[in-house]
Amino acid sequence: MNAINRFELYVLEDGEKPIEVTEDTKIPNAATIRIAKQDHTLGNLLRAQLLAVPEVLFAGYKVPHPLQPYFIIKVQTDGSITPQAALEKAINELISLITKVEAGFKREFAYKAADGAASGATAGGLGPNAADDPYGGGTGTSAWGNSKDYFDL
Structure with a gap:
């Protein structure tokens, strides 16, 4: 109906700029930045990270229309x-934060894999009493027991 094709929500067209910066003439040291092919997810992350930068006095964003895949941040x-x-400073800080979170997840899942291998789990991740363990840890305890699961990162 009125919705655009899904690929148009994230694929840049020929000659389309991903970011357009417009200096604000009415407010000193201000700019309006249009970021194409993104939505509330990135807009809210950038706004929150910009507010953490000590030199920033104001940061806000809006999505003008839900059918248009861009947002405006001031x-x-x-x-x-x-x-x-x-x-740029906020984006670099976000990248480093996401890298730290990714490394933490990888480390914790490596611990889980090592713990599963040490407890006798098979290559498929299922131990001798896998029917009792919904996460395939092979600990031999029931799902309601004191065993560790993926939520115990």
């Missing part, structure tokens, strides 16, 4: 850095 700084530099 940034105002104290003048010591430009809004574009504040956005």
Whole structure:
């Protein structure tokens, strides 16, 4: 019906810029940034990370229409850095945070795999009493016992 094709929500068209920056003429040290092919997920992350940057006075975003795959973020700084530099700083901090979270997940799942191998789990992840363990840990305890599961990261 009115919805656009799904691939148009994330694939940039020829000549389409992913980010467009417009300096605000009415507010000092402010800019409006249009980010294409993204939605509330990235908009809220960027807004929250921008507010954590000490030089940022204001950061807010909006999605003008749910059928249009872009959002607009407004940034105002104290003048010591430009809004574009504040956005770059926030993006770099987000990338490092996501990298740390990814490493933590990989480490914890490696511990889980090592724990499963030490408890006698087979290659398929199922131990001798797998019917009692919904997570395939092979600990021999029931699902309601004191065994560890994936939620015990």
